[in-house]
Amino acid sequence: xxxxxxxxxxxxxxxxxxxxxxxxxxxxxxxxxxxxxxxxxxxxxxxxxxxxxxxxxxxxxxxxxxxxxxxxxxxxxxxxxxxxxxxxxxxxxxxxxxxxxxxxxxxxxxxxxxxxxxxxxxxxxxxxxxxxxxxxxxxxxxxxxxxxxxxxxxxxxxxxxxxxxxxxxxxxxxxxxxxxxxxxxxxxxxxxxxxxxxxxxxxxxxxxxxxxxxxxxxxxxxxxxxxxxxxxxxxxxxxxxxxxxxxxxxxxxxxxxxxxxxxxxxxxxxxxxxxxxxxxxxxxxxxxxxxxxxxxxxxxxxxxxxxxxxxxxxxxxxxxxxxxxxxxxxxxxxxxxxxxxxxxxxxxxxxxxxxxxxxxxxxxxxxxxxxxxxxxxxxxxxxxxxxxxxxxxxxxxxxxxxxxxxxxxxxxxxxxxxxxxxxxxx
Numbered sequence: 084x085x086x087x088x089x090x091x092x093x094x095x096x097x098x099x100x101x102x103x104x105x106x107x108x109x110x111x112x113x114x115x116x117x118x119x120x121x122x123x124x125x126x127x128x129x130x131x132x133x134x135x136x137x138x139x140x141x142x143x144x145x146x147x148x149x150x151x152x153x154x155x156x157x158x159x160x161x162x163x164x165x166x167x168x169x170x171x172x173x174x175x176x177x178x179x180x181x182x183x184x185x186x187x188x189x190x191x192x193x194x195x196x197x198x199x200x201x202x203x204x205x206x207x208x209x210x211x212x213x214x215x216x217x218x219x220x221x222x223x224x225x226x227x228x229x230x231x232x233x234x235x236x237x238x239x240x241x242x243x244x245x246x247x248x249x250x251x252x253x254x255x256x257x258x259x260x261x262x263x264x265x266x267x268x269x270x271x272x273x274x275x276x277x278x279x280x281x282x283x284x285x286x287x288x289x290x291x292x293x294x295x296x297x298x299x300x301x302x303x304x305x306x307x308x309x310x311x312x313x314x315x316x317x318x319x320x321x322x323x324x325x326x327x328x329x330x331x332x333x334x335x336x337x338x339x340x341x342x343x344x345x346x347x348x349x350x351x352x353x354x355x356x357x358x359x360x361x362x363x364x365x366x367x368x369x370x371x372x373x374x375x376x377x378x379x380x381x382x383x384x385x386x387x388x389x390x391x392x393x394x395x396x397x398x399x400x401x402x403x404x405x406x407x408x409x410x411x412x413x414x415x416x417x418x419x420x421x422x423x424x425x426x427x428x429x430x431x432x433x434x435x436x437x438x439x440x441x442x443x444x445x446x447x448x449x450x451x452x453x454x455x456x457x458x459x460x461x462x463x464x465x466x467x468x469x470x471x472x473x474x475x476x477x478x479x480x481x482x483x484x485x486x487x488x489x490x491x492x493x494x495x496x497x498x499x500x501x502x503x504x505x506x507x508x509x
Contacts, residue, residue, distance in 0.1 A: 086298045087265045088126035088272030089289065090250050091279050093117070095162075096133045098142040103276075104131060111281065113146060114153060121154035122373035122391045124285035124349055126300055128154075129182060129231065129250075129274065132162030144172050151177025152504035159207060165189070170197045174205065182207040182231060185215045191222050198226045209233055213240045220244050229271060235264075242269055250274055258291070265297045286349035302346045302374070308339045312384040318354060319386055323396065326375040326389035332396035333404040335364075337386065349374050351390055370394035423499055426486065431493050446490055454494055457487045 093116070094101050100113040110116070120128055130147055134140040140163050147160050160173045161182030170193075173181045181197065183190040185208050198206045206226060210216060211233040216223065223230070223245050230249040232238060241249060251264060253275035264270055277283055289301040311319050318336040325332060335353040337345070341361055344352040351372035352363045365371030372390040379386055397404040416422055433443040446454055461484040468477040492498070 084266075084296075084298045085271070086300055087270065087292070088250065088300070089124065089278060089285055090127045090129055090272045090274040091120045091125045092252065092274050092276075093128055093130045093279070094133055095130060095143045095146060097139060098146040101133070104133065107133070114150065116281070117150045117154050118391075119281055121156050122371075122393075124289055124301065125156060125278070126272065127157040127159060130158060130160040130162075130178075132160060134163045140169070144176050147173065147178065148176040152501065161207070161209065164193065167193065167196055167200065170201065174201060180205050180207050180228065182209055183227075184208075185210045185219075191219055191226070195222065195226050204228045207231060210237070210241070213237050216241055216244050223247055231274070238264075238267075242267075253277075262292065262295050262297070265292060266295075284348065286347070290347050302349065304346055304377075306379055306383075308342050310383060311342075311379060311386075312382060314384070316356070318356075319384065321351075321353065321386045321388050323351065323372065323388045323390055325392055327391075330403060331405055332372075332390070332392055332402070345374060345377070351388060364396075365393060368394070370396065372396070420499070420503075423485070423489075427489050427492065427499055430486075430489050434493055443490060446487075447494065451494060454487070454491050458484070458491055461487050 093113070094103055095113070096107045098113075100110045100116055101107045102110055111119075117128060128150075130150070132140065132143040132147075134143050143162075147158070151158055157179045158177065159180040159182050160176070160178045161184065164170060164173075164181065164183060170181050181201075183194045183197075183206070185191075190208065194206055194208065203226065205228070207229045208223070208227045209231040216237070217240075224247060227247055230241065230245075230247050232241060232249050232251040235251050235253060238249075238251060241247075246269070248269050248271045250272045251270060251274070253261070253264075253273055256275070256277040261273060264273065278285070286301060289299040293299050293301060313319060316336075318338050319342070321335050321337055323332045323335065324330065335351075336356060337352075338354040338361075341352045341354045344361065344363070348363070350363050350365070351374060352361060354360070355362050363371075371393045372388075373393075374388065374390060376389045377386055378389075392402075395402050397406075416425060430443055433441055434447050437444040437447075446457065461480065464480040465477065465484055468480040471477070492502075
């Protein structure tokens, strides 16, 4: 059986998330909502751009671009697609696929052109009636990788007329119906408002569906509790790190129930030695830790957990529990990202708190044209240095170039995190 997907749907109006295609009531912050989908077990997000003007269309595409910079799961988007350029913009914004609206007369011809240009695997279509399927049977087969079915009543007709796989949007939650549907051969996944609800436990749903013999993308551990070496209390210590920055957040303990619960729900769950009870981190505070990976050490007696941390990890309100210095020896930071961030912070501080005689302050005072001139000069110096067989000179010139690039970044309000996210997409 092919792996099935749980798909969230998101509706954008004026760059913000709204309730539905027809109800423009704002809902949660769009970026926080997508981060929740990213962490909670959603496999894909389908975004509908509800714009009615070119300006609003550009605003929504920019929002989609920012969403893709900050999450790892697949994103498909559609809405207000009138030109091949609109398809290109969505793909360049980081979308894996673009979805066409079957109810628009121009969709089939434009989708065919997009399929030939960008590949069939990038092109989807949303359908809500049998008439479109019947009239465009061959076009559906030739042009579209997948169908989003907006009306579950037409599934039999779709399966009888085409072999194209589909995702079905369900109007309400019915577990038995979901199981029945996901056991169909051609279905790739389900969507619905109940999936979009932030209170829905996606990992729990996936675990239940796996128990029904349906193949889902959830945690299947390579090691089990019986493979670990326990301490004298029958537990295993867990070191917790931020999965993006590797910052050490906290230390806690797991017993067997906590270990199995963590894998089952995808949220870090521990055993409290003081309260003598199981606790899922963030259940009351909202500071949930979504599991990204669990790794045992060489002796199998300690677990390293990499997580997506919501809010603070420490009960004091600090991001990390480790903030009380014992001893510290000054050293030169050599971690490349930390060095770049440190220099960036110094440049930013120079701009916010100017110091007389500072070269950086002087460049900021002269304005953007002077900054751009220096960036151009340093780029030229790199080219000249690259012709020199001795590598030391090019190291020096690249350092100068990066320094002036960071001045430009501060001037334009661009951070290293944004640059890293952009590079990660390529």
